[in-house]
Every structure is written in C-alpha cells, then in structure tokens.
Amino acid sequence: MSKRDYYEVLGLSKSASPEEIKKAYRKMALKYHPDKNPGDDDAEHKFKEAAEAYEVLSNPEKKQRYDQFGHAGVGGAAGGGFSGGGMSMEDIFENFGDIFGSAFGGGFGGFGGFSGFGGGRRGGRRTTKGSNLRVKVKLTLEEIAKGVNKKIKVNKYVPCDTCSGTGAKDGSSHTTCSTCRGSGQVTQVTNTFLGQMQTASTCPTCGGEGKVITNKCDKCYGEGIVKDTEVISLDIPAGVGEGMQMSVAGKGNAARRGGINGDLIVVIQEEKHKDLVRDGKDLIYNLFLTFPEAAMGTAVEIPTVEGRVKIKIDAGTQPGKILRLRGKGLPEVNGYGKGDLLVHINVWVPKKLSKEEQNMMEQLQDAENFKPNPSGAEKNIFERMKNFFE
Ligand SMILES: [Zn+2]
Ligand SMILES: [Zn+2]
Numbered sequence: 001m002s003k004r005d006y007y008e009v010l011g012l013s014k015s016a017s018p019e020e021i022k023k024a025y026r027k028m029a030l031k032y033h034p035d036k037n038p039g040d041d042d043a044e045h046k047f048k049e050a051a052e053a054y055e056v057l058s059n060p061e062k063k064q065r066y067d068q069f070g071h072a073g074v075g076g077a078a079g080g081g082f083s084g085g086g087m088s089m090e091d092i093f094e095n096f097g098d099i100f101g102s103a104f105g106g107g108f109g110g111f112g113g114f115s116g117f118g119g120g121r122r123g124g125r126r127t128t129k130g131s132n133l134r135v136k137v138k139l140t141l142e143e144i145a146k147g148v149n150k151k152i153k154v155n156k157y158v159p160c161d162t163c164s165g166t167g168a169k170d171g172s173s174h175t176t177c178s179t180c181r182g183s184g185q186v187t188q189v190t191n192t193f194l195g196q197m198q199t200a201s202t203c204p205t206c207g208g209e210g211k212v213i214t215n216k217c218d219k220c221y222g223e224g225i226v227k228d229t230e231v232i233s234l235d236i237p238a239g240v241g242e243g244m245q246m247s248v249a250g251k252g253n254a255a256r257r258g259g260i261n262g263d264l265i266v267v268i269q270e271e272k273h274k275d276l277v278r279d280g281k282d283l284i285y286n287l288f289l290t291f292p293e294a295a296m297g298t299a300v301e302i303p304t305v306e307g308r309v310k311i312k313i314d315a316g317t318q319p320g321k322i323l324r325l326r327g328k329g330l331p332e333v334n335g336y337g338k339g340d341l342l343v344h345i346n347v348w349v350p351k352k353l354s355k356e357e358q359n360m361m362e363q364l365q366d367a368e369n370f371k372p373n374p375s376g377a378e379k380n381i382f383e384r385m386k387n388f389f390e
C-alpha cells in the first residue's frame with residue numbers, strides 16, 4: 001500500500017512554517033473529526049492520515065528525517081517486513097491537548113467522549129490492545145551497507161497457553177456483565193460545543209469486555225497473558241541510520257484476554273566504525289601518507305565497508321586532496337543511489353627527528369623542487385575544504 005506524502009495530506013508545500021503546519025492540521029482534524037462524520041470510514045481514514053502527518057511534521061527531528069528519507073525515515077514502510085507505524089485513535093487524541101487546548105479552553109473536554117473511542121463507538125465491544133515494545137538494535141556500518149537479518153530476543157507478554165489467552169480456568173467460566181448487559185459500554189448524553197452528543201464510554205465493571213470471568217486461570221490469574229521471551233527475526237534494509245525507527249505490527253505485547261497485539265518499535269543504533277566516519281550516505285576515510293609516499297606516489301590499501309581496496313596515489317599528491325571512490329559509500333534507505341567513499345589525504349610531518357634525519361632534511365631544505373609553488377587548484381584548497389564540510 002503506498003502512503004501519501006505528508007505535505008500533500010495537509011495540503012502544504014514543503015516550505016510550510018511550523019505555524020502553517022499546525023493550522024492546516026487543525027483544519028483537517030475539525031473537518032474529518034469522527035464526531036462530525038459518524039460511520040464515515042473515508043473521513044476516519046483522512047483524520048488518521050492527517051494526525052500521522054502532523055505527528056511527523058510538527059517534530060523538527062522527525063520532519064528532517066522525513067524530508068531526507070521519506071516515509072522510510074520515520075518508520076514507514078521500508079520493505080523487508082516492516083509495516084507503517086500507523087497511529088491509533090488513542091494516540092491521536094492524546095496529542096490533541098497540545099493543539100486544541102488553547103483554542104477551546106477545555107482542551108479534551110471540549111469535544112467530549114474521546115475516552116470512549118477505541119472500538120466502543122462502533123457499537124461493538126472494546127478491543128484491548130497490547131502495549132508497544134521498544135527495542136534498540138545495534139548495527140555495524142558493514143551491516144548497514146548490505147542490510148541485515150537480526151534475530152533478537154524480546155521479553156514480552158504472550159497469550160497464556162493454559163487458558164488460551166481467555167483468562168478463564170476451563171475456557172468457559174464467563175458470565176455476561178450485568179452492568180452493560182454484554183455490550184461493553186455505557187451510554188451518556190453530553191453537551192459539547194459541537195452540539196448535543198451521545199457518547200459511549202467503556203463499561204467500568206467489565207472494562208469493556210462485556211463479560212466477567214467467574215473462575216480465573218491459575219497460571220495467569222485471569223489476565224490471559226504471561227511473561228515470556230520470543231526470538232523475533234528482523235529484516236533491516238540497507239542504508240538505515242542512527243535513531244531511525246521501524247515498527248513491526250503485532251510483535252509487541254499481547255493484550256489482556258484476547259485483544260490485539262501491540263507493535264514492536266525497532267530503534268536503530270549505529271556502532272562507531274574504527275576507520276570510517278559516516279556523513280549521510282557518504283563515508284570519509286582519513287588517509288595519512290608519509291612525506292616520501294606523497295612526493296613519489298604509491299599504492300595503498302584502504303578499508304571500505306566491503307573489504308579493503310587498493311588505490312593509487314599519484315606522485316606529487318598534496319595534503320588536503322580528496323579522492324572520491326564512487327559508489328563505495330552507503331545505499332540510500334529507500335533503495336536508490338549509493339554514496340561515495342571520500343579519501344581525505346593527509347601528509348604526516350615528523351614530530352621529532354634523529355640526527356641522521358635532521359641532516360637529510362637540511363640537505364633537502366634548499367632543493368629546487370621543495371620550494372612551495374602552488375598552482376591555482378592547490379591555492380583553492382581552503383575553498384574546497386569549506387565546501388566539503390558544509
Ligand atoms: Zn491463563
Ligand atoms: Zn460491562
């Protein structure tokens with residue numbers, strides 16, 4: 001399923017200011033709010049889409065990653081078994097306080113009935129959702145270069161096998177809840193600024209399940225879930241970077257008594273490489289040559305993420321020169337293009353000299369070819385370094 005561009009969702013251009021983003025989201029949220037569009041699935045979809053777009057674009061760090069990497073940079077579908085990190089209605093309303101709080105004075109209360117959302121509103125019983133789990137995964141640059149499959153051990157809640165997740169001792173020890181007569185919700189009428197609204201809230205007796213357990217399972221004490229470890233296989237695409245998040249739907253904690261599993265949020269951590277420094281999709285290697293090597297030319301082996309390669313150093317190579325090895329960097333996370341490996345040439349100047357070395361240096365001191373005579377390109381070295389670090 002392809003996801004719409006977040007700017008497009010909010011009807012904004014990429015240069016929109018934080019204030020414009022906020023305004024556009026408020027407009028969308030009011031227009032597609034479920035209370036104003038009961039039973040309209042398209043409106044609900046647009047409501048969620050706008051909330052997700054706002055969640056990313058209102059956060060400077062996420063916005064930057066999104067601008068750079070697209071949906072993949074903020075936990076969207078990046079292939080390899082990762083699904084989009086969609087938001088639940090609870091998440092959306094949780095964030096509402098910030099954006100509507102001041103406008104309607106009452107914040108949450110202004111809309112009324114938010115807490116009853118989460119399935120109950122559809123007329124069915126409330127479905128519980130397990131909590132999301134966050135795990136950090138450490139990757140080397142070599143792993144990031146190729147993409148990698150990681151098996152990680154996760155401590156989490158899983159359905160109890162004794163009662164098959166029902167929480168009842170013999171699988172049938174339930175009675176219908178007397179408070180809500182099995183519907184899982186209680187209804188009340190409230191006055192809100194959108195008019196009089198009938199709101200359903202979760203039944204306090206059964207927690208929205210519509211039934212109560214009469215005889216609890218001994219193993220899970222009626223919860224339907226127990227702690228266990230699970231080994232989860234993650235296919236991590238090539239090109240990911242520090243702090244990127246991916247969500248694996250349904251691999252988080254199991255919910256109490258047969259709800260929906262939470263998601264597993266995978267946070268990428270990048271291990272420092274001993275020789276290479278990452279700069280986006282490019283890699284930088286600092287090469288130190290001896291003075292004779294730079295003067296006479298040589299061939300040296302340098303490390304890359306795919307093993308060592310030999311490169312030729314021309315005679316008369318100046319310090320500050322940057323050799324660009326095309327395609328020896330990292331792939332883009334969304335699959336197009338590859339960065340380069342930039343070999344930054346340094347020439348090592350001895351910090352101390354033996355008597356013999358001192359004598360040799362003195363002989364070279366006035367030698368004709370040792371007098372500095374930079375050409376245009378070499379004079380511009382500071383210009384190039386400036387561009388390089390920008
Ligand atoms: Zn059990
Ligand atoms: Zn009830």
